[in-house]
Amino acid sequence: MNLALFTYFIPAAFLAVPMYKTMGVYGLLNSQWALILAMTTIAAPYSIWVLKQASDKLPYELDEAAKMDGASPLQLFRLVYLPLMMPSLVAIGTYSLLLAWNEYLYAFLLLSNDRDVTLGVALGNFLAADDSPWELLMTTGLIYALPPAAIYYTFKRYMVGGLTAGAVKS
Amino acid sequence: MATVSFQNIEKSFGHTKVIQGISFDIREGEFMVLVGPSGCGKSTLLRMLAGLEEITGGTIAIDDKVVNDIESKDRDIAMVFQSYALYPHMTVGENMAFSLKLRRADPKMMADRVAHASKILNLDPYLERFPRELSGGQRQRVAMGRAIVRDPKVFLFDEPLSNIDAKLRVAMRAEIKALHQRLKTTTVYVTHDQVEAMTMADRIVVMHDGRIEQIGAPLELYDHPDNLFVAQFIGSPAMNVMNGKVRRDGGAAHVEVAGGVRWPLVHGPGAEGQAVAYGIRPGDLRLASPDAEGAVAAEIVVVEPTGAETELLIQAGDDQLILVTHGRPKVNPGERIGLTIDPAKVHVFDQGTGARLAA
Numbered sequence: 001m002n003l004a005l006f007t008y009f010i011p012a013a014f015l016a017v018p019m020y021k022t023m024g025v026y027g028l029l030n031s032q033w034a035l036i037l038a039m040t041t042i043a044a045p046y047s048i049w050v051l052k053q054a055s056d057k058l059p060y061e062l063d064e065a066a067k068m069d070g071a072s073p074l075q076l077f078r079l080v081y082l083p084l085m086m087p088s089l090v091a092i093g094t095y096s097l098l099l100a101w102n103e104y105l106y107a108f109l110l111l112s113n114d115r116d117v118t119l120g121v122a123l124g125n126f127l128a129a130d131d132s133p134w135e136l137l138m139t140t141g142l143i144y145a146l147p148p149a150a151i152y153y154t155f156k157r158y159m160v161g162g163l164t165a166g167a168v169k170s
Numbered sequence: 171m172a173t174v175s176f177q178n179i180e181k182s183f184g185h186t187k188v189i190q191g192i193s194f195d196i197r198e199g200e201f202m203v204l205v206g207p208s209g210c211g212k213s214t215l216l217r218m219l220a221g222l223e224e225i226t227g228g229t230i231a232i233d234d235k236v237v238n239d240i241e242s243k244d245r246d247i248a249m250v251f252q253s254y255a256l257y258p259h260m261t262v263g264e265n266m267a268f269s270l271k272l273r274r275a276d277p278k279m280m281a282d283r284v285a286h287a288s289k290i291l292n293l294d295p296y297l298e299r300f301p302r303e304l305s306g307g308q309r310q311r312v313a314m315g316r317a318i319v320r321d322p323k324v325f326l327f328d329e330p331l332s333n334i335d336a337k338l339r340v341a342m343r344a345e346i347k348a349l350h351q352r353l354k355t356t357t358v359y360v361t362h363d364q365v366e367a368m369t370m371a372d373r374i375v376v377m378h379d380g381r382i383e384q385i386g387a388p389l390e391l392y393d394h395p396d397n398l399f400v401a402q403f404i405g406s407p408a409m410n411v412m413n414g415k416v417r418r419d420g421g422a423a424h425v426e427v428a429g430g431v432r433w434p435l436v437h438g439p440g441a442e443g444q445a446v447a448y449g450i451r452p453g454d455l456r457l458a459s460p461d462a463e464g465a466v467a468a469e470i471v472v473v474e475p476t477g478a479e480t481e482l483l484i485q486a487g488d489d490q491l492i493l494v495t496h497g498r499p500k501v502n503p504g505e506r507i508g509l510t511i512d513p514a515k516v517h518v519f520d521q522g523t524g525a526r527l528a529a
Contacts, residue, residue: 062255069320083259
């Protein structure tokens with residue numbers, strides 16, 4: 001389990017070339033799917049680790065209680081576990097989203113079509129011009145910063161734990 | 171209401187056999203308590219009845235219908251867990267209604283049942299609260315409410331009071347008993363606390379090492395324990411037990427224990443010279459003056475007044491005994507006293523097998 005976290009010891013830049021080659025093999029270059037898959041791969045180990053930690057804390061008795069109450073495995077998952085995992089799900093969702101939102105290297109590498117590039121890369125492109133349009137850069141930068149702030153603010157209450165308090169005697 | 175029947179139940183975890191062929195019946199509407207030290211298999215037995223544990227051998231029947239291969243949810247039983255196991259993201263009302271909701275019960279009936287249960291358990295003011303906002307006792311009541319709304323054939327309780335502080339435990343004990351008297355649902359209750367067993371049960375099953383030591387009404391177990399284990403397990407403080415040999419030579423029969431003390435024997439169980447365990451309940455020992463006739467010489471070691479009762483730790487020969495008296499005897503540590511007993515209240519067991527010797 002913790003081995004998955006070791007993948008973070010390998011710098012993203014180091015994986016950029018293999019990732020590029022892999023996407024090339026699958027014919028995904030210049031497709032938004034390439035970036036989506038790459039970012040999912042990068043976010044997965046940490047997300048799995050967080051979910052594992054959170055699900056380990058769910059008391060086993062809830063499983064048995066729900067079974068006795070007549071819940072099928074699917075109902076158990078949907079009605080008991082999913083709501084209890086919500087804070088962790090929101091947390092890793094936010095983490096993955098912001099990670100992808102801020103990504104530059106892979107987005108720059110995997111998408112080269114002007115219409116496909118992400119906002120982060122586009123911002124960089126402003127600087128690549130001989131005469132940088134600073135007013136455009138600043139405005140776009142401000143707009144670029146708004147969604148993460150909004151997302152964080154919206155899901156703030158989920159970020160705090162303690163939803164499982166009161167289930168079993170601790 | 172239902173009957174429950176265990177027939178030759180066995181349970182193994184890997185190569186370890188934890189339940190060794192247990193058979194007994196629970197009558198309709200009975201409050202049956204399974205009691206024993208930890209690891210005796212009582213919880214496993216309950217979990218097999220609940221359907222949370224596979225049955226290795228034998229059959230369990232509810233209302234004469236074998237349930238071995240029936241899923242928990244179709245056995246029509248409800249269970250209260252030691253840790254309450256409330257759904258933390260649901261309110262008290264939702265917790266109680268959950269099982270009915272899963273069965274797609276009629277909303278009107280669902281509301282009625284929850285209202286009924288919350289009234290019985292005085293949970294009305296808390297229906298909208300979450301478990302985390304309740305005290306331990308209230309949470310345990312919600313757990314019971316969850317069982318009540320289902321109106322099951324059998325209630326199962328798995329050490330429901332172990333997580334509650336001592337004072338509340340006594341109150342909840344009475345509450346559960348009152349609840350049973352009101353609903354008259356067949357109940358199986360597991361505990362390691364013999365006081366809980368004694369106070370609540372219609373009948374008690376005393377278990378030890380995966381076997382049944384004795385089944386009977388609380389006072390029956392107290393007055394006529396079948397063996398040394400039951401004698402020492404039931405009753406608080408525990409029975410005083412001294413090892414000695416039966417002597418019948420000349421004069422009254424008695425048991426001579428280490429240190430040369432002679433304890434009287436009236437009905438005369440046991441053969442001459444037989445090694446026996448001589449048991450006497452702390453409440454059956456009487457204080458007397460040291461030179462009273464037939465009294466055993468002893469010395470007070472510790473005096474523990476608790477108000478209504480006084481507990482005395484007494485040294486008699488090589489043995490230390492506990493005496494409980496309702497009075498407030500004026501004795502001091504180190505004082506020489508005499509002990510008398512009613513020989514009819516003596517319990518004599520074989521030292522080797524632990525079996526009670528016919529009196």
